[in-house]
Amino acid sequence: MPTCRDIITRALRKARVYAAGEEPSAEDMADGLDELQNLYEQWGSGGMFGRLSDVHTNADYEASPGERVVLTEDATVTIPETIYDDGSDYPPYDLSFIEVIAPDSVTRYLYSGGRWVEIGALGLDDEAPLANRGRGGLAACLALAYAEEFGAEVGPGVARQAAAFKTALSLKMGSDAARTAPDYF
Secondary structure, rough: OOOHHHHHHHHHHOOOOOOOOOOOOOOOOOOOOHHHHHHHHHHHHHOOOOOOOEEEEEOEOOOOOOOEEEEOOOOEEEEEEEEEEOOOEEEEOOEEEEEEEEEEEEEEEEEEEEEEEEEHHOOOOOOOOHHHHHHHHHHHHHHHHHHHHOOOOHHHHHHHHHHHHHHHHHHHOOOOOOOOOOOOO
């Protein structure tokens, strides 16, 4: 599985900031990790992984996928490893998202590749969430974000690759999770 470092390096090359064979600086890698985390956060909070239901509590709570838990006091939120429903248990659906808003912090979790990943705690050598769905597409999305920051230009192929990746995510292609779409009557 590609690491965050691999995705960032590929994105910098797609954005034409670095040429093949050149190694990004430590500063550019740190900026890239921050931008990658921002992508995951925007996608999750913006509904890419489904609409979030708000839960307000002041007590310890076990979150469910698809919830935004707002804590009014100091409490512990447990992220579930197993979902119990109708007498059976199963792992969370791939692309599940949980957001926890405490009085002094916001923590976001994405279920990708069979495990929960705390978006804000990612390191350069950690596996990149969603890279199992297409490392080139994920790098293309990051390259688009990078291009503006560096004043670089991405080609139309990179833009198409990023759009296709985001479309597949929003439609949950390759996931057994139910699609979330509004009902029209």
